[in-house]
Amino acid sequence: MHTLIAAALDRSRTTILILLFLLCGGLMAYIAMPKESNPDVAIPIIYVSVTLEGISPEDGERLLVRPLEQELRSLEGVKEMRSVSNEGHASVTLEFDAGFDAKVALADVREKVDTARSKLPEEADEPTVTEVNVALFPVLSVGLSGPIAETELVYIARRLKENIEGIAEVLSVEIGGDREDLLEIVVDPQVLDSYGINYNELFNLVSRNNRLVAAGSLDTGAGRMSMKVPGVIENLEDVMSMPIKVVGDSVVTFADVAAIRRTFKDPTGFARINGQPAIVLEVAKRSGANIIETIDQVKALMEQAKPLLPPGVEVSYIMDQSQEVQNMLNDLLNNVLAAIVLVLILVVASMGMRSALLVGLTIPGAFLSGILLIWLLGFTLNIVVLFSLILVAGMLVDGAIVVSELADRYLQQGQTPRQAWSNAATRMAWPVIASTATTLVVFLPLLFWPGVVGQFMKYLPATVILCLLASLAMALVFLPVLGAVTGGQARPQAAAPNATGNAYRSVLITLLKRPGLTLLGMLTLVALIYVGYGRFNHGVEFFPDVEPESAQIWLRARGDLSVQEKDALLQQVEKQVIGMPEVKALYARSLAQADGQLGADVIGTLQFQFVDWHQRRPANDILAEMSQRTAGIPGVVLEFRKQEQGPTDGKPVKLQISALDPAQGEQWVERIRGEMQNLGGFVDIEDDRALPGIEWRIKVDREAAARFGADVLSVGNAVQMITNGLKLATYRPEDATDEVDIRVRLPGNWRSLDQLGRLTLNTPAGQVPLSNFVDLQPAPKVGTLRRVDGDRTITLQADLAEGARLDERLRALREALGDVPAE
Structure with a gap:
C-alpha cells in the first residue's frame, strides 16, 4: 500500500483529476440511471393457458390439462407443475429451479406446447406461453370514471390506450374492465321454426359467404389485371343482407328474421371508482426505462386529454409507483446531506x-x-x-x-x-x-x-x-x-480529559486488571442474550410490518350468485366505507369468477389508497373502523388485507392436501380447518375447494335423437342459442383491434331453463321438441379443479393472528393432527 499511496502523492494533479472524473461520472450516472420500483428479477415461472369456450372443468381437465401435463412433465429443471381447469379455460404453471435460463426454458416450453397442440380439441384456441416478469408489471393505474354510458367509457379508454402506447418508454397498456365486442343477432325461435331454418345450415351458409377469396390475376397479353372477390363481412349491412335460407327463387336474409346490434359480451364483472362506473388503464413500462420520466409523460398526456373528455368524466391515479421511488430518492438525498452535516459537526468539535x-x-x-x-x-x-x-x-x-x-x-x-x-x-x-x-x-x-x-x-x-x-x-x-x-x-493540543473521559479511563483500567473475570462476564452476557432471545423473541418475518399506503377488502360469499347479485353485495359494502376522509380513490370491482390469486369464494374486491401517513390514523385503526361499519351486512364475510412489503407468496401458512380419493382429501381439509380454529393463532383461513352449487346436465338419448335425424351437435347448438349464443363467424370492423364474434341467440325472455324444454329442432322428420330425446337433470356443481404435479390438490391458507409465531403454531398443528397418512 505504501507504493500506491506514494505514487498517488507524487502525482497529486493526476489523482485529483481522477477524483473529479469520478465525481462527475457518478453524478452523470445518477442522472442517467433508470429509476424504477422493483428490480428486474427473473421469476422462474412460465404460464401456459388455453381456452375453449363453454367447456366444463372436468372436460377441461381431461381434454386440455392432461395432454399438456404429459408433454411438459418431461422438461428438465421443473420444480413444481400446477394446473387449473375451470369453465372455458385451462392453464398450467411451471415453476423452475432457481438460476434457470429463462430464454432456454421458454423455448423448451413452447416446443412441448406445440407438440401437445395436436392432442387438444380442434375447437380450442391456440395455447399461449407467457413468462412471468416483475419488470413488466403495471407501474401506473389510471382510472376513468363518471356517469356516462359504458360503451362511451370503453371507447374513450381504447383511444387513450393507443395514445399512451405511442410513448416510447411504455411497453403496453391493459384495460381493466374492458368488454369484448360482439355482433349480436337476436332471432325469435318461432320465426326460425316457421322458415324451417336448421342450425347447421345456418352456420354453413354464413361461413361460406364470409370468405377471403384470393382470385389471382389475369394476364391477357395486353396487360395484367388483378382479380378480387370481396366476400369478407365488414359492417352491419353485410350481415343484414346475408342469406340464411334459400327455397327455389326465394331468399331469406337476416334482415327478414332478426334484429342485429353491435354490443358487448355478457359482463364478467363491474368496476367503480368512488361510486361511479369506471375503466382502469394499467400501464407497464419497458425494461430499463425510467419510471419517473415514463409516468410523468403519461400524466402529461392525460392532462392534455382532460379538456377533450365528456363532462363528468374524472381521471384518478389508483396506483403510482413513481411516488414511492421519488420519496426514496428524496430520503437518500436527505440522508447524504444529514450525514455530511453531522460528520462536519462531530469532526469540527474533535478535530x-x-x-x-x-x-x-x-x-x-x-x-x-x-x-x-x-x-x-x-x-x-x-x-x-x-x-x-x-x-x-x-x-x-x-x-x-x-x-x-x-x-x-x-x-x-x-x-x-x-x-x-x-x-x-x-x-x-x-x-x-x-x-x-x-x-x-x-x-x-x-x-x-x-x-x-x-x-x-x-x-x-x-x-x-x-x-x-x-x-x-x-x-x-x-x-x-x-x-x-x-x-x-x-x-x-486537546485539553485535559473531562469527567466522562476520566470515568471511562477508570472503568477500563479496572477491567484490564481482571481479564479472566472480564472475559467470563462478557461470555455470560452473550449467553443470557441468546437464551433471552430464544425464550422471548417475537418470531421471524422477511419484511417488517410498516405503515402501508394502500389496503384491500375481499368479499367472500357462497352460492350460485349471478354477477349482478355479487355486485349488489359489493355496493352495500362500498356505501359503508365510501366518503371516509382518510381514504382516496376507492376502487371497487365485482367478479363473476375469481382468478387464481384469490379464493374461489371471493366475489369482489375494494382497493383504496390512504392519504399521507402524517395526515391520518394508523392503518389498523382505519381498517378496524371499516370492519365496524360493515359488520351488519348479511351474506358476506369480509377480509381486510394491508399492502404487503417486498416479494410475497400470499399468506404465510400454506398447506397442500392430496389424496387418491377426493372425498378423503376434503375430509382432511375439514379436520385441519377445525384444528386451526381450536388451537387459535390462525385467522382468515381459506381453501380452494369448489363452492357448493348446482349445475344442470343435459342428457341426450342418442338412439332416440337418431330416429328423428338429430344428434348431440344439433342439441348443443340449440342450447347455445339460450346461453352465450351460437357463433357463426368473426369479422374485423375498422374501429376494433381484434376480431369480433358474430353470434345468433334468442331474445332475453327466452333465456331460461323453462324455455329450454319448449325448444324445437328442425330435422328431416320436421319440427321436433327437444323434450322427445333430451332430459334436464340437476347435479352437484363442479367448480375449479386444481392439480399439483399431476395430482388433484386442495390448498389451505391462513394468516397469523397478532403476536402468533409461525414455527410454534405449525408445531402445535402437527401435534394435534398426529400421524398423517402418506396417501
Whole structure:
C-alpha cells in the first residue's frame, strides 16, 4: 500500500483529476440511471393457458390439462407443475429451479406446447406461453370514471390506450374492465321454426359467404389485371343482407328474421371508482426505462386529454409507483446531506474545521463513485438499491476519520503535511482494510442467496460492497492527496480529559486488571442474550410490518350468485366505507369468477389508497373502523388485507392436501380447518375447494335423437342459442383491434331453463321438441379443479393472528393432527 499511496502523492494533479472524473461520472450516472420500483428479477415461472369456450372443468381437465401435463412433465429443471381447469379455460404453471435460463426454458416450453397442440380439441384456441416478469408489471393505474354510458367509457379508454402506447418508454397498456365486442343477432325461435331454418345450415351458409377469396390475376397479353372477390363481412349491412335460407327463387336474409346490434359480451364483472362506473388503464413500462420520466409523460398526456373528455368524466391515479421511488430518492438525498452535516459537526468539535471538510468530502465522493460502479454493472436505481445506499451512509467515514486523526497527530509532531498524510495513510492502511473487510464478509454471502428472494435481494450486498470499496479508496488514496495538497497547520493540543473521559479511563483500567473475570462476564452476557432471545423473541418475518399506503377488502360469499347479485353485495359494502376522509380513490370491482390469486369464494374486491401517513390514523385503526361499519351486512364475510412489503407468496401458512380419493382429501381439509380454529393463532383461513352449487346436465338419448335425424351437435347448438349464443363467424370492423364474434341467440325472455324444454329442432322428420330425446337433470356443481404435479390438490391458507409465531403454531398443528397418512 505504501507504493500506491506514494505514487498517488507524487502525482497529486493526476489523482485529483481522477477524483473529479469520478465525481462527475457518478453524478452523470445518477442522472442517467433508470429509476424504477422493483428490480428486474427473473421469476422462474412460465404460464401456459388455453381456452375453449363453454367447456366444463372436468372436460377441461381431461381434454386440455392432461395432454399438456404429459408433454411438459418431461422438461428438465421443473420444480413444481400446477394446473387449473375451470369453465372455458385451462392453464398450467411451471415453476423452475432457481438460476434457470429463462430464454432456454421458454423455448423448451413452447416446443412441448406445440407438440401437445395436436392432442387438444380442434375447437380450442391456440395455447399461449407467457413468462412471468416483475419488470413488466403495471407501474401506473389510471382510472376513468363518471356517469356516462359504458360503451362511451370503453371507447374513450381504447383511444387513450393507443395514445399512451405511442410513448416510447411504455411497453403496453391493459384495460381493466374492458368488454369484448360482439355482433349480436337476436332471432325469435318461432320465426326460425316457421322458415324451417336448421342450425347447421345456418352456420354453413354464413361461413361460406364470409370468405377471403384470393382470385389471382389475369394476364391477357395486353396487360395484367388483378382479380378480387370481396366476400369478407365488414359492417352491419353485410350481415343484414346475408342469406340464411334459400327455397327455389326465394331468399331469406337476416334482415327478414332478426334484429342485429353491435354490443358487448355478457359482463364478467363491474368496476367503480368512488361510486361511479369506471375503466382502469394499467400501464407497464419497458425494461430499463425510467419510471419517473415514463409516468410523468403519461400524466402529461392525460392532462392534455382532460379538456377533450365528456363532462363528468374524472381521471384518478389508483396506483403510482413513481411516488414511492421519488420519496426514496428524496430520503437518500436527505440522508447524504444529514450525514455530511453531522460528520462536519462531530469532526469540527474533535478535530477542527479543516479535517472536517476533508472527511466530509469523502461521503459524496464514495456515494458517487459507488453509483458509477453500480451503473457500469447495469443496475437500475430501484428500491433495494436506494435502501442499500441509505443503509451504507453511516459506514463511509470510518476509515477517513481514522486516517485524518492520525495525520493530525503527525502534524502536531512537526511533520510536513505530505509526510503526515503519507505516514498516516501507510500506517493505517491495513487496519482500515481489515476493518472494511470484516464488514464486507458479512454482506458477501448474501450475493449467493438462492431462489427468487435471492435474486431480489442481491442488489443490497452488491451496492454495499461497492460503496465500501469506494470509501476505502477515498480514505487511503484521495483523502491523503487532498490533505497534502491543501497543507494546513497542526491543531492545538486537546485539553485535559473531562469527567466522562476520566470515568471511562477508570472503568477500563479496572477491567484490564481482571481479564479472566472480564472475559467470563462478557461470555455470560452473550449467553443470557441468546437464551433471552430464544425464550422471548417475537418470531421471524422477511419484511417488517410498516405503515402501508394502500389496503384491500375481499368479499367472500357462497352460492350460485349471478354477477349482478355479487355486485349488489359489493355496493352495500362500498356505501359503508365510501366518503371516509382518510381514504382516496376507492376502487371497487365485482367478479363473476375469481382468478387464481384469490379464493374461489371471493366475489369482489375494494382497493383504496390512504392519504399521507402524517395526515391520518394508523392503518389498523382505519381498517378496524371499516370492519365496524360493515359488520351488519348479511351474506358476506369480509377480509381486510394491508399492502404487503417486498416479494410475497400470499399468506404465510400454506398447506397442500392430496389424496387418491377426493372425498378423503376434503375430509382432511375439514379436520385441519377445525384444528386451526381450536388451537387459535390462525385467522382468515381459506381453501380452494369448489363452492357448493348446482349445475344442470343435459342428457341426450342418442338412439332416440337418431330416429328423428338429430344428434348431440344439433342439441348443443340449440342450447347455445339460450346461453352465450351460437357463433357463426368473426369479422374485423375498422374501429376494433381484434376480431369480433358474430353470434345468433334468442331474445332475453327466452333465456331460461323453462324455455329450454319448449325448444324445437328442425330435422328431416320436421319440427321436433327437444323434450322427445333430451332430459334436464340437476347435479352437484363442479367448480375449479386444481392439480399439483399431476395430482388433484386442495390448498389451505391462513394468516397469523397478532403476536402468533409461525414455527410454534405449525408445531402445535402437527401435534394435534398426529400421524398423517402418506396417501
